[in-house]
Amino acid sequence: MTPAARLSAAIELIETIDAQRIPAAKALKEWGTAHRYAGSGDRAAISGLIWDVLRRRASSAWIMEEDTPRARTLGMLKLERGMNVDDIAALCDGGRFAPEPLSERERAALTTRSLIDAPAHIAGDYPEWLDPYLAQAFGDDRAAEAAAMASRAPLDLRVNSLKAKREKVLSSLKHLGAQPTPWSPLGLRIELGADARNPGIHAEEDFIKGAIEVQDEGSQLAALLSAAKPGEQVIDLCAGAGGKTLAIAAMMQGKGRLIATDHDKRQLAPIHERLSRAGVHNADVRTPKGEGDTLSDIRASADLVLIDAPCTGTGTWRRNPDAKWRMRPGALEVRLKDQIEVLDRAAPLIKPGGRIAYITCSVLPPENAGQVRAFIGRHPEFAVVPPAQVATALWDKAEEFTAATLQSPEGLLMTPRRTGTDGFFVSVLRRQA
Numbered sequence: 001m002t003p004a005a006r007l008s009a010a011i012e013l014i015e016t017i018d019a020q021r022i023p024a025a026k027a028l029k030e031w032g033t034a035h036r037y038a039g040s041g042d043r044a045a046i047s048g049l050i051w052d053v054l055r056r057r058a059s060s061a062w063i064m065e066e067d068t069p070r071a072r073t074l075g076m077l078k079l080e081r082g083m084n085v086d087d088i089a090a091l092c093d094g095g096r097f098a099p100e101p102l103s104e105r106e107r108a109a110l111t112t113r114s115l116i117d118a119p120a121h122i123a124g125d126y127p128e129w130l131d132p133y134l135a136q137a138f139g140d141d142r143a144a145e146a147a148a149m150a151s152r153a154p155l156d157l158r159v160n161s162l163k164a165k166r167e168k169v170l171s172s173l174k175h176l177g178a179q180p181t182p183w184s185p186l187g188l189r190i191e192l193g194a195d196a197r198n199p200g201i202h203a204e205e206d207f208i209k210g211a212i213e214v215q216d217e218g219s220q221l222a223a224l225l226s227a228a229k230p231g232e233q234v235i236d237l238c239a240g241a242g243g244k245t246l247a248i249a250a251m252m253q254g255k256g257r258l259i260a261t262d263h264d265k266r267q268l269a270p271i272h273e274r275l276s277r278a279g280v281h282n283a284d285v286r287t288p289k290g291e292g293d294t295l296s297d298i299r300a301s302a303d304l305v306l307i308d309a310p311c312t313g314t315g316t317w318r319r320n321p322d323a324k325w326r327m328r329p330g331a332l333e334v335r336l337k338d339q340i341e342v343l344d345r346a347a348p349l350i351k352p353g354g355r356i357a358y359i360t361c362s363v364l365p366p367e368n369a370g371q372v373r374a375f376i377g378r379h380p381e382f383a384v385v386p387p388a389q390v391a392t393a394l395w396d397k398a399e400e401f402t403a404a405t406l407q408s409p410e411g412l413l414m415t416p417r418r419t420g421t422d423g424f425f426v427s428v429l430r431r432q433a
């Protein structure tokens with residue numbers, strides 16, 4: 001397919017997504033099945049276009065003064081891909097498989113319009129109902145913060161220190177352009193192009209051998225900030241597929257006791273294979289059965305309970321721009337209740353002097369500082385560890401990292417704009433000895 005034909009296909013697909021109100025991933029899958037002649041390059045290019053239109057959905061419609069699939073796509077080419085009006089006109093030449101030529105009005109909009117007067121939710125591309133929350137988090141910086149949250153994310157990897165050293169993996173992944181990440185001593189980063197093609201990391205020998213895992217640098221840092229140590233008793237209360245569990249296991253160097261659980265056994269399913277590939281031998285996965293409490297034998301004995309809390313995932317919008325537009329206020333309410341439940345479940349498990357590391361991949365204050373304050377109100381035997389002290393887990397990077405984050409008395413917030421990571425909030429709460 002020519003670039004112009006790919007563009008036409010993308011516009012048609014967005015029309016389908018709009019008309020049928022289906023997730024973009026589903027629409028792309030169905031399109032692939034119906035267009036078997038399209039090669040993998042075409043599919044990747046078309047999905048890259050669709051994701052970019054979703055990233056810039058509101059701002060593209062704003063500059064075009066029209067909210068149609070075609071207008072949003074043309075606006076995205078200018079805003080996200082930096083194309084000028086002549087390059088866009090050359091793609092839309094009205095040829096056999098190309099989009100219709102630009103109208104005078106479209107030409108004028110692409111030439112003259114900008115986001116200077118756009119309200120924050122348009123310039124930052126997020127749903128308007130979230131504006132008060134983002135204003136609470138970022139004040140006047142919210143459009144810039146949200147715009148960074150709309151940008152394309154790189155592919156981040158964590159080197160599994162149980163099996164390999166970063167320098168070694170760095171050289172074996174040179175062909176993919178891997179570079180060390182700025183903050184995590186275990187992180188590697190591969191920048192992705194507009195086509196967002198997965199570089200096939202799962203087929204790499206390093207991956208098969210368990211030397212690397214796919215994990216955003218923010219998630220790696222959240223695990224590091226919990227400061228799990230060899231010999232400790234650590235409980236990963238919301239282990240899910242085990243991303244943090246694996247990182248914690250490596251920090252513990254096979255010494256001590258790591259218990260991983262989750263209230264949803266389906267979420268836990270992939271953890272077994274991942275632990276075994278990573279060479280983790282000190283993890284005890286507790287899968288819930290019926291109504292029973294998987295942690296009934298544990299009372300005030302844990303050094304650390306990691307809560308990778310269920311949350312709205314606003315911090316990961318750059319990896320899933322569709323989710324941002326599909327998010328509804330009810331989802332926040334549900335997550336806030338879940339967070340209270342997990343925090344209260346953690347409290348009696350901690351020994352005096354032990355700690356909770358409360359983590360969300362959200363930037364919304366009610367899920368972060370709001371939950372921490374409410375928890376301390378319910379459990380006055382806990383106190384927040386000052387964020388600068390928490391950051392000392394990053395050794396020589398601690399000071400610079402703390403300054404890069406958005407700090408509050410309750411914790412640290414990483415964001416794409418500040419730390420170049422997904423959005424992650426981390427708070428450490430210590431139980432008085």
Ligand SMILES: C[S@@+](CC[C@H](N)C(=O)[O-])C[C@H]1O[C@@H](n2cnc3c(N)ncnc32)[C@H](O)[C@@H]1O
Pocket residue numbers: 237238239240241242243244245261262263264267308309310311338341342
């Ligand atoms: C952010 S995800 C965890 C991701 C995982 N830790 C990782 O790094 O791959 C949150 C998890 O919390 C779990 N969860 C939700 N409510 C819970 C509860 N009350 N108790 C335990 N787990 C819960 C969900 O099933 C989900 O797997």
